[in-house]
Amino acid sequence: MTRGLVVLIGALLFASALSLITAQHRSRSLFMDLERAQVDAKRLDVEHDRLRIDQSRLSQPAYVESEARKIGMKPIDTARTVFLNLPTAETKK
Amino acid sequence: MTRFPDSKRANRSRKSAQRDRTDRIGFNANPLLTVALPAWRSKLMLFLLFVGFVALVGRAFYLMGGVSTGFLQRQGEARYARTLEIPATRGRITDRNGVVLASSVPARAVWAIPEDVDAGPEQLNTLARLLQMNVSELKRRLADDDRTFVYLRRQVDADVAERIAALKLAGIHSTREFKRHYPEGATNAHVIGFTNVEDRGQEGIELAHERLLAGRAGSRRVIKDRLGRVIEDDWLREPLDGKDLALSIDNRIQYIAHAALKGALDKHRAKAGAAIVFDVKTGEVLALANLPSFDPNLRGRLSGDAIRNRVLTDTFEPGSTMKPFSIAAALEAGKVRVDTRIQTAPGRLTIGNRTIGDAHAHGMLTVEEIVSKSSNVGTAKIALELPAQTLWDTYTGVGFGQAPRLDFPGAVTGRLRPAKTWRPIEQATISYGHGVSVTLVQLARAYSVFANDGRLVPLTLLKTDTTAMPVRAMSPDTALAMRKMLEMAVGPEGTAPAARIPAYRVAGKTGTAYKIKNGQYVKEYVASFVGFAPVSDPRIVVAVMIDEPAGAHYGGQVAAPVFAAITASALRTLQVTPDAPLDPGREMIASRSAP
Numbered sequence: 086m087t088r089g090l091v092v093l094i095g096a097l098l099f100a101s102a103l104s105l106i107t108a109q110h111r112s113r114s115l116f117m118d119l120e121r122a123q124v125d126a127k128r129l130d131v132e133h134d135r136l137r138i139d140q141s142r143l144s145q146p147a148y149v150e151s152e153a154r155k156i157g158m159k160p161i162d163t164a165r166t167v168f169l170n171l172p173t174a175e176t177k178k
Numbered sequence: 179m180t181r182f183p184d185s186k187r188a189n190r191s192r193k194s195a196q197r198d199r200t201d202r203i204g205f206n207a208n209p210l211l212t213v214a215l216p217a218w219r220s221k222l223m224l225f226l227l228f229v230g231f232v233a234l235v236g237r238a239f240y241l242m243g244g245v246s247t248g249f250l251q252r253q254g255e256a257r258y259a260r261t262l263e264i265p266a267t268r269g270r271i272t273d274r275n276g277v278v279l280a281s282s283v284p285a286r287a288v289w290a291i292p293e294d295v296d297a298g299p300e301q302l303n304t305l306a307r308l309l310q311m312n313v314s315e316l317k318r319r320l321a322d323d324d325r326t327f328v329y330l331r332r333q334v335d336a337d338v339a340e341r342i343a344a345l346k347l348a349g350i351h352s353t354r355e356f357k358r359h360y361p362e363g364a365t366n367a368h369v370i371g372f373t374n375v376e377d378r379g380q381e382g383i384e385l386a387h388e389r390l391l392a393g394r395a396g397s398r399r400v401i402k403d404r405l406g407r408v409i410e411d412d413w414l415r416e417p418l419d420g421k422d423l424a425l426s427i428d429n430r431i432q433y434i435a436h437a438a439l440k441g442a443l444d445k446h447r448a449k450a451g452a453a454i455v456f457d458v459k460t461g462e463v464l465a466l467a468n469l470p471s472f473d474p475n476l477r478g479r480l481s482g483d484a485i486r487n488r489v490l491t492d493t494f495e496p497g498s499t500m501k502p503f504s505i506a507a508a509l510e511a512g513k514v515r516v517d518t519r520i521q522t523a524p525g526r527l528t529i530g531n532r533t534i535g536d537a538h539a540h541g542m543l544t545v546e547e548i549v550s551k552s553s554n555v556g557t558a559k560i561a562l563e564l565p566a567q568t569l570w571d572t573y574t575g576v577g578f579g580q581a582p583r584l585d586f587p588g589a590v591t592g593r594l595r596p597a598k599t600w601r602p603i604e605q606a607t608i609s610y611g612h613g614v615s616v617t618l619v620q621l622a623r624a625y626s627v628f629a630n631d632g633r634l635v636p637l638t639l640l641k642t643d644t645t646a647m648p649v650r651a652m653s654p655d656t657a658l659a660m661r662k663m664l665e666m667a668v669g670p671e672g673t674a675p676a677a678r679i680p681a682y683r684v685a686g687k688t689g690t691a692y693k694i695k696n697g698q699y700v701k702e703y704v705a706s707f708v709g710f711a712p713v714s715d716p717r718i719v720v721a722v723m724i725d726e727p728a729g730a731h732y733g734g735q736v737a738a739p740v741f742a743a744i745t746a747s748a749l750r751t752l753q754v755t756p757d758a759p760l761d762p763g764r765e766m767i768a769s770r771s772a773p
Contacts, residue, residue, distance in 0.1 A: 113409040120408045131336075134270075134283050141278040141361035146433035161750060168681070168756060 259401050259412060266393030268356060268377050269420030271370055271384075273429040274462070274641045278361060280370050280384070280474075282377060285357035286339030287332040292320045294349030301347060308342050309334070332375050333357045362429065364471040365436045368487040369427055369639065371587075372474040381485060383425065383639065386585050393420035424641040426462030431455055431748045435467040438743040439722070443469050446727035446736050452488040453722045453740065454622045455748055458710065461626075461635040461646040463584075464718065464748065490582070490589040493615035494704045494723065497691030498552045498673075498733070500611030502660055503624065504561045505549055507572035509656045513563045514545050516659050522548070522556040529603045534558055534610075550666035552673045552688065554610045561609030562602065569609065570597035575651040576624035576634055578616055584637050592616040611691060618706070622721035625708045628664060628685075629716035632657040661685055665713050668738075674707060677738035679746040681756035683713035686720075686741060688733030693726070702726045707737035711745050714757040720745050 142148070150160070241250060271280040288309065297305065306313040309331045319328050332355065334342070339352050356377045360370065371382020378392070379385040396417030401410040435453045443451050455465040472484040486492065508514045525539025536554050540547070548556035561569060573579065579594030593615045600608065607613045616624075619637065626635045626648075633648035664685035668677040674688045686709020692699040708721040722737040722744070730736055 113403075116409055116411070117407055131284055134267075134281055137270075137278045138281050138283070138359045138361050141281075144277065145362060145365075146430055147365065147437070150437075160747075162680075162746070166681070166750075 258403075259399060261397055261399050264396040264398060264417040265354065265356070266395045266417040267419045268358070268373070268393060269391040270422045271391070272422065272424050273427045273432070274424060274464075275429065276424070277429045279366050279425065279427075279429070280358060280360050282356040282358050284336055285332075285355055286334045286336060286352040287355050288330045288334050288339060288342060288350065288352045290320060290328055290330055290351070291326055291349045292322055292328055293326065295320050295347065296349070297347050301345060304345060305330075305342065305347065305350070308338055358474075360474040362432075363473045363475060365433055365467075366427065366429075367471050367474050368468040368485075368489075369425065369432075369466050370474065372477060381587070382487070383423065383586070385587050387423055391420040391423060394418040426457075426460075426464065426639055426641050427466065428464045428751070430751050431744075432465040432467060434747040434751070435465040435744050436469075436471075438740045438747075439467050439469050441743070442722075442724060442736065442740045446724060446729060448724045448728065448736070449726040450483075450488060451722070451724045451740075452492070452618050453720070453744060454489050454618055455718055455720050455744060456622065456626070456637060458626050458629045458635065458716050458719055459645065460642060461637045461648075462642060463637055463639050465744075466639075487586075487588065488723070488725075489618045490584070490586055491617070492725075493590060493592045493617050494706075494725075495614065495691040495694070496611040496616045496621055496706065497689035497704070498554075498611055499621055499687050499689035499706055499708050500614065500616075501552065501557045501609070502549055502628065502664060502687055503572055503576060503578075504557055504569060504609035505545060505663070506628075506652055506656050506660050507569050508560045508564055509545075509659060510572070510652050511564055511568055514560055516546055516663070517544050519544055520548060520556045520559055522553045522559070525555060527555045527558055527606070529558075529562075529606050530601070532603045534603075534606060546663045546666060547671075549660075549663040549687070550669065550672040552667070557610045558606035562606055566597035566600045566605050569605065570594070570600075572652070573608075573614070576627050577620050578614065578624065580620075582617075582619050582623060582637060584619065584639060586639060589619070590617060592620055611689060618721050618723045621706070621708050622719050625686075625710060625719050625721070627651045628657050628660045629710040629719055630657070661713060661716075664709065668709070673732075674734035674738040674741075676734060677707060677709060677741045677745075679711070679742050679749075681758050682711050682746070682749055682754070683758050684709055684711040684742075684745060685713045686710065686738075688738060690731060690733045703731040705731055705733040705736035707733050707741045709741055709745070711749060712754060712757040717752065717754050718745070718748055720748070 268282040270278055270282075272278055302316060303313055306316045309316065311331065316330065319330060322328060330350070334352070335357070342350065343352065355375070358373045358377060360367070360372070367382075369382055371384040371386075372380055373384050374380050379388040384391065394417065396415045398414040399412035400408045401412065403409050435455055439451045439453050442448065451467075451469045453465065453467045454463060456463045466487075466489050468486070468488050470484045472480055505514075509516070514520075519542055521541070522536065522543050523539060523541045526533050526535040534554055540551055540553055540556075543551065543553060543556050545556075545560070547553075548560070573594055579592055581589050581591045594608075595604075595614075604613050623634065623637055627633065630648060631654040632650055632652040634651045635646045635648045638646075664687055665683060666672055667687055668674050668684055674686065677684060677686055677688075686707055689704075689706040689708070691704050691706075693702045693704055694700070695702070704723060704725055705727055706721070706723045708719070710716045710719045720741050722740045724736045724740070727736045
């Protein structure tokens with residue numbers, strides 16, 4: 086009786102030890118995936134920052150103006166603007 | 179056998195003896211083998227073994243049970259655990275519409291241990307090319323064997339650093355750092371300022387809001403496996419990234435101001451120039467431009483002249499732009515009315531032993547005309563009617579002589595002496611802007627009093643949603659009267675018709691003042707113009723200052739056209755409804771195309 090109990094407990098202990106190892110291994114590999122995903126996220130963040138800088142650089146009014154002049158566009162000026170009197174505009178000052 | 183008769187006997191007797199002993203003791207009953215040891219020796223041995231085991235158990239407990247675990251645990255951990263630094267990213271600076279004006283991206287600092295470097299000539303060539311250095315310069319740095327550490331180049335872009343790492347040169351290393359990018363370059367340089375290689379603010383907003391922008395680096399303790407992969411977290415101190423900062427600056431208006439100023443500087447061969455545009459209602463600075471400027475991305479050759487934010491740090495004698503405040507003080511005090519007539523002929527006025535004069539003699543002028551024609555004599559006569567303290571109160575009330583409460587390094591107060599020390603001649607000259615000094619930002623802000631029905635609005639460089647809490651500096655009636663006078667000043671009869679723009683009513687005042695060098699007035703000028711638009715419901719105040727124009731030097735000729743260019747484009751950008759009547763032909767087009 087006692088002998089059987091000892092064997093049973095021993096077997097359970099062994100199984101538990103094995104499952105602990107598996108669990109540890111799985112948690113570590115999941116953690117590695119998480120880590121990799123976080124590195125990717127960070128990299129994308131940096132990429133995003135860099136693209137925003139590029140966007141800002143390309144949307145610089147000075148750059149836009151010089152590019153626009155190249156294709157023969159002119160800056161707006163009030164003398165060439167047509168003002169429309171919309172009904173809503175009349176209620177304003 | 180015969181030869182040994184008694185040996186047989188002896189054999190027999192031994193055999194029997196053997197037989198007898200086997201029963202009791204065993205085969206080794208040879209008396210020779212019987213060692214007669216004292217019993218205490220084996221007991222001693224047993225005891226020593228026991229002591230040995232106890233010592234081992236004790237040692238095990240000593241090492242593992244807590245007494246001296248620290249050292250071993252440290253040694254163990256050093257083989258798998260690492261503390262990693264997590265750098266904090268510095269916050270971005272954007273304009274009011276979210277356009278990035280400054281942003282940090284990771285870069286690398288490339289350094290070398292000169293002793294360890296043994297690269298071939300072509301490898302050095304490649305390295306020098308990647309680092310954008312001369313080969314000779316690179317060799318010189320690597321030749322210094324006494325040093326164990328030498329920076330080759332800092333702020334290297336990450337992709338270039340990767341290519342350097344791919345060369346796999348011995349003794350060449352790199353560490354992580356950040357590089358600050360300023361996509362707008364010189365246009366916004368003075369407001370934003372710049373950081374140093376350590377990504378710490380040195381000038382401008384970068385310095386003023388360093389604590390908000392900087393953030394705090396964090397760190398984490400991790401366990402790595404044999405391949406260097408992180409497999410477990412131990413603990414983590416979160417890094418605190420810097421906060422993003424939205425400025426009140428409108429990138430488009432900033433460019434307009436910068437370009438207009440640049441045009442004027444080229445045209446008039448002026449030494450320097452500055453302009454500021456701000457929203458009358460909220461006090462948000464929409465543009466703040468300075469020339470000469472610098473590119474904050476190329477910090478190799480910065481000069482103090484280019485870095486200086488003239489709008490905030492340079493004081494000058496305002497000249498005629500001061501007059502409206504003197505007139506407003508007289509109107510407030512009830513000394514004069516708008517239509518009171520003042521004799522300004524013959525264009526000069528002697529006070530004590532000094533004589534002041536007008537550029538052109540005018541004769542009899544109303545108060546309105548004194549402002550629009552900018553008569554020194556008329557202004558001085560009116561100002562001398564007032565107690566000095568009243569004038570001082572008005573000037574101080576609109577912010578002269580006080581540092582603008584603008585969170586910006588280096589903003590100065592200008593100079594307005596206490597009223598008690600004014601002599602009559604000084605009271606006269608101060609009333610038309612000589613003998614006081616102001617900064618352009620003070621002057622611009624003071625004009626918000628006229629634009630904002632007598633209330634002085636506090637300025638800010640940060641985007642704000644809350645409406646500003648303006649301080650009343652004069653009555654709405656006086657402000658309205660001054661608005662009318664200032665609109666006349668840009669009229670056909672005024673000093674600055676060049677400030678007018680189509681479709682909007684504008685108002686403003688020119689200023690032309692001699693510069694002081696070494697305590698003497700010299701024949702060099704500061705031309706300025708301060709105004710606001712649209713007059714029916716002012717939205718923006720624009721102030722322009724041109725330093726030392728060559729040739730034409732009057733505010734109306736030099737600064738007013740810049741004002742017009744900035745104001746016209748800024749109002750269009752802000753989509754302000756035009757308030758000036760359009761000419762008949764245009765009106766027709768408008769009504770025809772209206773739905």
